[in-house]
Amino acid sequence: NAGVTQTPKFRILKIGQSMTLQCAQDMNHNYMYWYRQDPGMGLKLIYYSVGAGITDKGEVPNGYNVSRSTTEDFPLRLELAAPSQTSVYFCASSYRVSRQPQHFGDGTRLSIL
Amino acid sequence: AQTVTQSQPEMSVQEAETVTLSCTYDTSESDYYLFWYKQPPSRQMILVIRQEAYKQQNATENRFSVNFQKAAKSFSLKISDSQLGDAAMYFCAYRSGGAGSYQLTFGKGTKLSVIP
Numbered sequence: 001n002a003g004v005t006q007t008p009k010f011r012i013l014k015i016g017q018s019m020t021l022q023c024a025q026d027m028n029h030n031y032m033y034w035y036r037q038d039p040g041m042g043l044k045l046i047y048y049s050v051g052a053g054i055t056d057k058g059e060v061p062n063g064y065n066v067s068r069s070t071t072e073d074f075p076l077r078l079e080l081a082a083p084s085q086t087s088v089y090f091c092a093s094s095y096r097v098s099r100q101p102q103h104f105g106d107g108t109r110l111s112i113l
Numbered sequence: 114a115q116t117v118t119q120s121q122p123e124m125s126v127q128e129a130e131t132v133t134l135s136c137t138y139d140t141s142e143s144d145y146y147l148f149w150y151k152q153p154p155s156r157q158m159i160l161v162i163r164q165e166a167y168k169q170q171n172a173t174e175n176r177f178s179v180n181f182q183k184a185a186k187s188f189s190l191k192i193s194d195s196q197l198g199d200a201a202m203y204f205c206a207y208r209s210g211g212a213g214s215y216q217l218t219f220g221k222g223t224k225l226s227v228i229p
Contacts, residue, residue, distance in 0.1 A: 031215060042117070042204055042219025043158075050215065058216060090158060101148060102217060104158035 002026050006091050006105035013081045013112050021076040021108050023091030031094045032074040033058070033102060034066065036087040043090060049074055050096075081112045115140045117207050119220035126195045127228050133180075134190045134223045136205030144210030147181070147188045148217070153201040161203070164188065166210065192225075200227045 007022045025032065030051050035043035035058075045058030049068040063085055065077040074093075078085060088109050092102040116139045126132035138147070149161040164172045164181050171179050176196075180189045192199055205220040 033215070033217075035217075040221065042206075042221050043217070044219075045216045048215050088156065092158075101160045101163055103160075104150075107156045107158075109156075 004091055004093055004103055004105035006089075006108050008108060009106065010109050011111070013078075013110065015081060015083065015112060017081050018077070018079050019081070021078070021089055021091075021110070023074045023076065023105060024072050025074075025091075025093040025103070026072065027093060027103065028071065029093035029103070030071070030096045031102075032068065033092040033094075034064070034074070034076045035090045035092065036060065036085075037090060037107075038087050046076065046089075078110075083112045086110060086112045115142075115145075115207050115209070115218050117205050117218050117220040119203075119205055119223050121223045122221070123224045123226070125226040125228055126192070126199075128195055128197060130195055131191060131193045132195055132225065134192075134203050134205075134225065136188045136190070136220060138186050138188065138205075138207050140186070140207065140209075142209055142211065146208045146210060147179075148206040148208070149177070149179070149188075149190045150204045150206060150219075151199075151201045152204060152222070153198075158204075162190065195227050197227050197229065200225060 004025045033048045034046040047066040049055045091105045094102040145166045147164045151159045176193045202222045204222045206217045
């Protein structure tokens with residue numbers, strides 16, 4: 001049972017480059033989320049999706065885009081990478097109801113130089 | 114907007130002893146859920162325990178228990194018989210129970226060290 005799988009685990013980008021962080025879950029969860037974790041801080045929500053074809057902004061969406069074409073996959077796109085986007089990125093998923101916990105991937109450490 | 118505050122950036126405990134991590138939150142809602150997540154050096158976020166606000170009984174999971182004080186908006190985590198594997202960052206998180214509520218709001222975390 002893989003749970004939530006994120007790729008890559010590490011990546012270094014140059015300023016202005018673009019890339020896509022991949023996230024896949026095999027638990028048939030409706031909801032999926034992208035968070036970022038800056039040093040010494042808790043996680044902040046970037047984008048979320050409540051089902052295929054439906055996405056919405058979280059607390060810190062600027063500089064990112066998402067899509068959700070299938071229930072399983074929820075990629076996060078960085079356009080024109082900036083040093084402020086250096087962070088650890090976590091993907092998570094959950095069932096529909098609020099009381100169900102979110103299950104997290106192992107994170108992607110991204111450095112923009 | 115909801116906020117979550119963890120006032121202890123770092124804590125330490127002797128192996129086999131008990132430690133309590135503090136968390137307070139600010140909300141005007143009556144229906145919500147609270148969580149403690151553990152983040153070891155491997156970086157993985159692991160759910161430790163969950164509490165529904167409508168339940169008066171404090172949640173317990175093996176050596177982990179919470180002291181949920183709804184009126185005081187306090188949600189502390191007690192770890193009994195601490196083990197070396199408990200060393201990690203611990204995050205308190207809040208989630209609204211309302212329809213259309215999806216976001217987890219996290220505190221800044223408490224780094225727990227376990228001394229052999």
